Structures are given as structure tokens and as C-alpha cells.
Amino acid sequence: MLPAKQNANRVDNDVFAQYESNVQSYARVFPQIFMRALGSEMWDVNGRRYLDFLSGAGSLNFGHNNPVLKQALIDYIVQDGITHSLDLHTSAKAQFLEAMQEIVLRPRGLDYVVQFTGPTGTNSVEAALKIARKATGRTNIVYFTNGFHGVSLGALSVTGNEFYRRAAGVPLPNAISMPYDGHLGDGVDTIDHLDRALSDPFNGIELPAAVILEVVQGEGGLNTVSIEWLRRLEELCNKKGIVLIIDDIQAGCGRTGSFFSFEPAGINPDIVTLSKSLSGYGLPCAVVLLKRPLDVWEPGQHNGTFRGNNHAFITATAMLNHYWRTTEFAESVVEKGSYLSNRLQSLVDCFSPHLIEVRGRGMMIGVVCADPKRASAITSNAFEQGLVIERSGAEDEVIKCMMPLTTSCPELDEGVDILARVIAEELGVRTLRSRKAVSTRSGHDLELQV
Numbered sequence: 492m493l494p495a496k497q498n499a500n501r502v503d504n505d506v507f508a509q510y511e512s513n514v515q516s517y518a519r520v521f522p523q524i525f526m527r528a529l530g531s532e533m534w535d536v537n538g539r540r541y542l543d544f545l546s547g548a549g550s551l552n553f554g555h556n557n558p559v560l561k562q563a564l565i566d567y568i569v570q571d572g573i574t575h576s577l578d579l580h581t582s583a584k585a586q587f588l589e590a591m592q593e594i595v596l597r598p599r600g601l602d603y604v605v606q607f608t609g610p611t612g613t614n615s616v617e618a619a620l621k622i623a624r625k626a627t628g629r630t631n632i633v634y635f636t637n638g639f640h641g642v643s644l645g646a647l648s649v650t651g652n653e654f655y656r657r658a659a660g661v662p663l664p665n666a667i668s669m670p671y672d673g674h675l676g677d678g679v680d681t682i683d684h685l686d687r688a689l690s691d692p693f694n695g696i697e698l699p700a701a702v703i704l705e706v707v708q709g710e711g712g713l714n715t716v717s718i719e720w721l722r723r724l725e726e727l728c729n730k731k732g733i734v735l736i737i738d739d740i741q742a743g744c745g746r747t748g749s750f751f752s753f754e755p756a757g758i759n760p761d762i763v764t765l766s767k768s769l770s771g772y773g774l775p776c777a778v779v780l781l782k783r784p785l786d787v788w789e790p791g792q793h794n795g796t797f798r799g800n801n802h803a804f805i806t807a808t809a810m811l812n813h814y815w816r817t818t819e820f821a822e823s824v825v826e827k828g829s830y831l832s833n834r835l836q837s838l839v840d841c842f843s844p845h846l847i848e849v850r851g852r853g854m855m856i857g858v859v860c861a862d863p864k865r866a867s868a869i870t871s872n873a874f875e876q877g878l879v880i881e882r883s884g885a886e887d888e889v890i891k892c893m894m895p896l897t898t899s900c901p902e903l904d905e906g907v908d909i910l911a912r913v914i915a916e917e918l919g920v921r922t923l924r925s926r927k928a929v930s931t932r933s934g935h936d937l938e939l940q941v
């Protein structure tokens with residue numbers, strides 16, 4: 492239920508400015524006090540409704556307070572099910588492990604053991620890097636331009652973003668940056684570049700322990716690698732005995748139209764990191780999936796107090812059972828993704844050269860703006876119109892659509908219509924041509940002044 496007005500007024504707007512650290516970021520872009528959320532909708536303390544095209548940066552793939560997962564969680568709590576368990580064996584964890592094997596891994600021909608790490612994405616990346624170093628006895632990790640892997644020191648050392656790196660306060664060694672697919676322009680295959688860098692004994696690069704990458708770069712601007720590129724990377728890693736780590740923290744759990752982002756390439760990564768939408772419910776949960784020969788840990792050698800969030804295991808298991816036993820859900824993501832992509836493409840066609848292209852895959856796509864300031868104005872104005880949507884990329888130039896995968900078609904249209912309207916307003920293109928292109932698909936007229 493929405494709060495009584497009187498209740499809402501008790502929230503002091505200044506409390507965050509006064510008492511919370513300056514480090515806040517999303518809160519500055521969306522300066523309201525939120526109170527309630529369901530599916531793809533959020534409400535602030537004044538009862539105003541918003542559509543959520545951010546969904547916890549991809550942590551809410553199954554929507555806010557998903558009713559199926561919520562019921563499983565409520566039932567478990569009512570029965571006094573274990574909440575916190577370090578790494579003790581619990582029935583909730585057993586169910587999750589079984590569901591993961593039976594529903595996700597076995598049907599895809601993937602044989603991994605599961606390491607539960609601390610509950611954040613960066614925790615699982617730290618563990619993955621340690622495993623690769625311990626298993627190979629080497630130190631270097633290759634990462635790619637525009638990659639983002641978290642902000643603790645190890646994960647940060649393989650993250651390209653200078654703004655985040657500067658905050659480390661110490662050098663970030665033992666990591667080598669290489670160009671992502673497409674980074675050196677259309678004519679250059681960056682796998683050739685990587686192969687040469689690793690093969691030439693005169694270039695001073697020691698053989699790395701691992702290569703880490705995102706198949707679709709969430710924070711780095713929705714760049715993607717081609718299937719061919721990914722296959723060649725796997726081949727190169729196999730040839731040289733380098734551990735291939737796919738960071739599927741953001742692109743995994745269905746976001747790109749398959750459970751794992753790398754599935755279309757048919758590769759078999761050595762290690763996969765998962766977090767964000769893994770619990771399905773926005774509860775903290777992270778794992779490393781690793782091939783058995785890489786399970787080189789001695790008992791207790793890597794630990795963490797919050798490795799046993801049983802509430803997350805309950806909702807994760809419910810998520811796997813409900814959405815992943817058949818292909819129906821994944822197909823709906825592909826369908827909605829391509830609908831969204833078409834609508835965004837029509838905006839690009841209309842507002843080129845201010846809008847450059849549509850990027851990404853599945854329901855992890857966005858529009859690249861020529862001028863990052865314009866992207867900023869567009870997302871701010873969208874928020875005024877009741878749409879929560881963020882940007883990504885080196886200069887925050889990409890408007891990124893990350894609505895829950897469960898978003899209904901009318902909601903999808905509603906959000907894209909808002910976006911189309913604010914883009915049209917911001918770019919000030921008020922021609923018949925734009926009117927025609929912008930008002931296609933959803934059938935809603937954008938009331939552009941001609």
C-alpha cells in the first residue's frame with residue numbers, strides 16, 4: 492500500500508545530504524525518495540509512479556518484488572528457515588545447487604563446481620582472479636578496454652575506467668589492458684593483436700594467468716564481441732593454457748536472451764562469475780562457476796562471512812524453476828529485445844547524426860548519443876517524465892535500457908515513448924520526417940510540433 496500522506500512527509504529530504512557520504516551516485520541522477528516497487532514500476536514517497544528502466548543496474552531482471560519469488564521467500568521465513576549460514580550445508584543451498592546443475596548447467600553441457608563467495612559481484616571477481624593465479628602459478632591478468640569488473644582492488648586492477656582506478660590510491664599492477672572487439676576500428680581483428688602480444692618474446696609481456704571479459708559491456712557502453720571473436724579467444728586461451736574468465740555478472744541470468752551471455756558462441760569458459768540478478772529478487776548473492784580441475788582451493792583458503800545468504804538461495808531456486816525449465820522465457824527476452832532494438836533504431840534513423848547507433852544484445856541495449864551532455868539531458872528529462880533510465884560508456888554517452896526482463900509490452904512501449912519524446916525534444920528536430928519515424932510501432936503519436 493502507498494503510505495499515508497502524513498507518513499510520507501516525515502521523510503526528511505535533507506537527511507541524505509546531511510548524513511550520507513558524498514559517494515552517492517544514482518541518487519544524484521534520480522533525486523527522489525523511493526518507497527515501493529512492483530514489477531517494472533516504482534513509487535516515490537509522494538505516491539508518484541515511475542517506470543524502472545534501470546532495474547538495479549541489472550539486479551532486478553525478474554522485476555521488483557516478483558510475486559512468485561516473494562511467495563517462496565515468505566513461506567521460507569514463516570517456517571523459520573535458516574537465514575545466515577556461513578558456508579554450512581543447508582537445505583536451501585542444496586536445492587539451489589541441484590537446480591543450478593539440473594536446469595542451467597547440465598542442459599548446456601557445462602560441468603562446473605560452484606564457489607559461493609561474499610555476496611557482491613566484485614567478491615566473485617576477486618575469487619576468480621585468485622583461482623586463475625593459484626592454478627597457473629602466473630600473475631598477470633589480461634582485461635579489455637571499457638571492461639568493468641568491480642571496485643575492490645583486484646577487480647579494479649582489471650577495470651579500464653580511469654575515474655574508478657584513480658580512487659584506488661595504490662598502483663594496480665599485474666594486469667594488462669588489451670583492445671576489445673572493435674576497439675581499433677572495423678578493419679582490425681583484436682584477437683590477432685592479442686595473439687601477437689602474447690606470442691612475441693620481444694614485447695616483454697609475461698604469459699598471463701587469465702583473460703577476463705564481459706560479452707556485453709554493461710558499464711563500458713554496451714559494446715559486444717562477435718561470436719567469431721569469442722571463439723577465437725577461447726581457442727587462443729586453450730592453445731596457451733590461459734584461464735578464460737567470463738564475467739557474466741550483468742549480462743548473465745537471461746539479460747541477453749540466453750541464461751549465459753556466451754551461449755550463442757558455444758564456448759565453454761573455464762570460469763564464470765555471476766551475481767546481480769542471480770537471486771532473482773535483488774538479494775545479495777554471488778558465485779564463481781569453475782571447471783573441476785581449477786578447483787585448487789584448500790578448505791577455508793578463501794572465505795567470507797556472508798557466503799550463505801539462504802534467502803537468496805530460496806529466491807534463486809524459485810527463479811530457476813519458474814523461468815528456466817522451458818525456453819519460453821528466454822524466447823520472450825529475444826522477442827522483446829528485438830522489438831526494442833527496432834524502436835531504438837527508428838529513433839537513430841530519425842535523429843542521426845545526433846544519435847549514432849543502437850548497441851547491445853537482447854534486453855541489454857541502448858542508443859549512443861554523439862554528445863554525452865545530450866545523453867545526460869535526455870535521461871534527466873526522462874526522469875521528469877517518470878522514467879528511470881541510466882547511461883553507460885566511457886563518457887556516459889550511451890542511454891541504456893535495462894528494464895526488468897518481465898516488463899510487459901505496454902510498459903515497454905510506455906517507456907520507449909517517453910524516451911522517444913524526450914529525445915525528440917532535446918534534439919529539437921521537429922520535422923515531418925521525425926514525426927513519421929518517431930510515431931511508428933507503438934501507434935502513439937508523439938505530438939511533435941511540426
Ligand SMILES: *Cc1c(COP(=O)(O)O)cnc(C)c1O
Pocket residue numbers: 610611612613614616639640641642705709710738739740741742766767
Ligand atoms: C556490477 C558488476 C560487477 C561488480 O558487482 P558489484 O556487486 O557492484 O561488486 C562486476 N562485473 C560486472 C560485469 C558488473 O556489471
